[in-house]
Each structure stands twice: as C-alpha cells, then as structure tokens.
Amino acid sequence: MLREPVTSVVDAIAGGMSGNTGRYEKRLSDLTGLYADADAHEALVRSTSDPVVYDVEDFKPGTHSGDLIYGVTRMNPGRIGREYFLTRGHIHAKADRPEIYYGQKGRGLMQLESPEGETRIVEIGPQTICYVPPFWIHRSINVGAEDLVMVFAYPSDSGQDYGIIENSNGMRHRVYATDTGGWELVENTAYTPRSSEIARGLMKTYA
Numbered sequence: 001m002l003r004e005p006v007t008s009v010v011d012a013i014a015g016g017m018s019g020n021t022g023r024y025e026k027r028l029s030d031l032t033g034l035y036a037d038a039d040a041h042e043a044l045v046r047s048t049s050d051p052v053v054y055d056v057e058d059f060k061p062g063t064h065s066g067d068l069i070y071g072v073t074r075m076n077p078g079r080i081g082r083e084y085f086l087t088r089g090h091i092h093a094k095a096d097r098p099e100i101y102y103g104q105k106g107r108g109l110m111q112l113e114s115p116e117g118e119t120r121i122v123e124i125g126p127q128t129i130c131y132v133p134p135f136w137i138h139r140s141i142n143v144g145a146e147d148l149v150m151v152f153a154y155p156s157d158s159g160q161d162y163g164i165i166e167n168s169n170g171m172r173h174r175v176y177a178t179d180t181g182g183w184e185l186v187e188n189t190a191y192t193p194r195s196s197e198i199a200r201g202l203m204k205t206y207a
C-alpha cells in the first residue's frame with residue numbers, strides 16, 4: 001500500500017506537534033516506585049495538584065516493521081529529593097530496534113543500560129541528536145531548570161517493555177543533583193542484575 005507523505009510542526013517551546021495520532025501524559029503519581037526517596041515523592045504528590053510531569057505526542061503510521069513512529073516528548077524540570085525528574089524508561093519489546101532523539105529545548109540526559117548492566121550517559125541539548133542503538137534500556141532525565149523537549153523516532157514494531165526495569169528494581173544508577181548545580185551518578189542500592197541467561201536472551205536478533 002502506498003502511504004501519503006506527512007508533516008508535523010513541532011512546538012519546541014511547549015512540546016507537542018501537529019498531525020499527531022496519539023498523546024499521553026504522566027502525572028507525578030503515575031511514577032510511584034521510580035524514585036529512591038519514596039516518602040519525598042509521596043509528599044510532593046500530596047502537597048501539589050499531582051501535575052502532569054511529562055507528555056508525549058506521536059504519529060503512528062501503523063505497526064509494520066518498515067514504518068517509523070515519531071513524536072515529541074516534553075518533561076517538566078524538578079527533583080524528588082536530589083534525584084532529577086525522569087521518564088519510566090524501557091527496552092524495546094523487539095530489543096534490537098533502535099531510536100533517535102533530537103533535542104529541541106532544555107538540558108537532558110539519556111541514561112542507557114545494556115542487558116548486562118553497563119551504564120552510558122549521553123547529554124542532550126538543543127540541536128543534539130542522540131542515537132540509542134539496539135538492545136539498550138533507555139530513560140530520559142531533565143537535569144535543567146526549564147522544560148526538556150525532544151523529538152524522537154523509532155521503528156513502528158519496536159514496542160516498549162517496562163518490566164525489564166521493574167524486574168531489576170530500577171536501573172543500575174540514579175542521577176542526583178550536586179551542590180554546584182550539576183549532576184552525578186549514584187549506585188542504585190536496590191539494583192538486582194539480570195542473569196547472564198536473561199541478558200543473552202535479550203540480545204537475540206529478531207527477524
């Protein structure tokens with residue numbers, strides 16, 4: 001089937017884009033269990049109106065392997081204790097599917113973790129393209145003082161597996177604010193590494 005071309009105009013300030021087929025929002029209370037300081041998270045949910053902390057608008061042409069889903073993620077700035085606001089994070093359900101992010105506004109990090117538990121951090125600012133290669137678990141973190149806005153694109157049949165992070169009690173590292181306004185990586189003390197059998201299973205290539 002021949003598909004018609006599509007354009008979307010990205011709102012680099014407010015996030016979102018025209019021509020989207022979907023949108024979802026995550027509120028602070030949707031992120032229970034993600035942060036090291038669960039009490040601080042609960043206190044912030046109770047003392048605020050449980051704001052939307054990130055939203056995603058995307059265009060999904062379908063689920064065919066040769067198609068691309070693209071869209072815009074916008075994230076609030078903020079912290080839970082010393083830990084910067086983040087997305088849930090996932091590995092692609094078809095783990096060999098990659099993703100591209102393109103920074104529009106703000107200062108962010110892409111936190112990546114390999115199946116065997118190696119961490120990589122990539123800084124993303126405006127006009128920065130980040131390539132997330134196949135097999136890496138990935139999560140976005142807003143380490144700036146303003147909204148973080150990023151465009152993304154990934155194969156339509158990728159899917160998202162959120163359980164991989166839950167099963168290891170989070171990602172191996174957390175990103176904390178330093179006293180001087182920067183960030184540092186701290187070990188997640190609850191982290192349970194994946195067995196080498198599970199790690200090897202994830203690295204199988206899909207057709």
Ligand SMILES: O=P(O)(O)OC[C@H]1O[C@H](O)[C@H](O)[C@@H](O)[C@@H]1O
Pocket residue numbers: 056072073087088089090099139140152153154160
């Ligand atoms: O899906 P989350 O881990 O909550 O992250 C939020 C969003 O981040 C990126 O923009 C991905 O490309 C989206 O597919 C994802 O949904």
Ligand SMILES: [Fe+2]
Pocket residue numbers: 090092099138154
């Ligand atoms: Fe992804």
